[in-house]
Amino acid sequence: MGDWSGYLTLILQGAWVTVKLTLMGSALALVVAFIAGLGRISGHAALRWLATGYIEFFRGTSIFVQLFWIYFVLPMTGLWAPTPMQAGVLALGLNVGAYGAEVVRGAILAVPRDQYEACTAVNLTRFQRMRHIILPQALPLMLPTFGNNAIELLKATSVVSLISLADMTFQAQVVRSQTGNTLLPFVTILLLYFAMSSVISFAIRRYERRVTRGLDGVR
């Protein structure tokens, strides 16, 4: 039992990798979600088709298959050989981004039509309309679902342990195989995962309260 602190350090190192993956994956997912979400409601048919194809493809196959495809198949095509970390962030970002794109689209379409008409009336450009009128009203609608998506992303990071990236789940497996103790490592990481997802939902609720301030009675 004396070695337990050493094993705990190992798991905490894994936890740091999980946190990094979650943050980078979420950042990529957010960018991709806005690009694809805006693409789906764009005026250009080609952009719309491209965005729809991307969304359907990444929502239709599982994160596991996408990760393996990026990590094992992509290098064989000779294009690019990602490191496990790059493959993980890419797969997580693209997968969750596809779900996020639908959220972005839904929220923007939920802004009432008269807001658009008012923008035309006061002669705003398309960019100004998006930046100052539509997005500030659409963002609060997106946040709760984005929070859920971030938690789904955190949970999905455990899959990268299967391409031997040393995240929390991977380290728990290492501890299990070295000590033969199963209960302690798995209970530890379950608690850590739960703590992380609680932090995400708490942070989203705080941020939600900030952006909805002053919107009472508008909707």
Add this chain to the structure above:
Amino acid sequence: MEWDWEFAASIMPQLLAGFRITLIATALGAVVAAVLGLVFAILRRSRNRILSRGTGFVVEFIRGTPLLVQLYFIFYVLPDLGIRLPALTAGVIGMGLHYATYASEVYRGGIEAVSRGQWEAAKATNLNARQTWIHIILPQAVPPMIPAMANYLLAMFKETPLLSAITVLELMNQARSVANSSYRYVEPMTLVGVMFLIVSVISVVGLRWLERRYGGVGK
């Protein structure tokens, strides 16, 4: 690396054998999720505060931690406590338990959508709790839930590759064993992706039909 049709055709029987296990696991997992989800939903409505709070916490905990780790927990920790399960059974229980927490939210939404008058009418006609649930509440609450449930069924189907991590020989595991023995990743991984895509594209069409048939209630 080029695509080899002959090789692709030669590995199809093995992949289809895995696909059969994938479908079996999904079907059994769905049954477990549907039954356990209802149990969670009813316990959460219990008037006993300890019972309802306790269930609420368990549901939140399971939702906040990765399915992969839960599968490891069932597969590696339970045998140490004297419960030895075959891999497929462990997988079905893990997936069923995980998705039961999602299903319980759908049940909760559906049950809360049944108007108060129905409960009062059941009381007025002197039905006991069991009769109220079976004859009055559930027949009205279940149909609006069907689209949301089907959505989670599809999500669960896409998570089945995780079962390969606990040695279930489903589609993804068959593909990995082909890849490891032949050193060809392109065909097996791509075929797995295509199979998932085919099933989910068909399912999306089915989902749209369900949504039209049963309406978008039960959210």
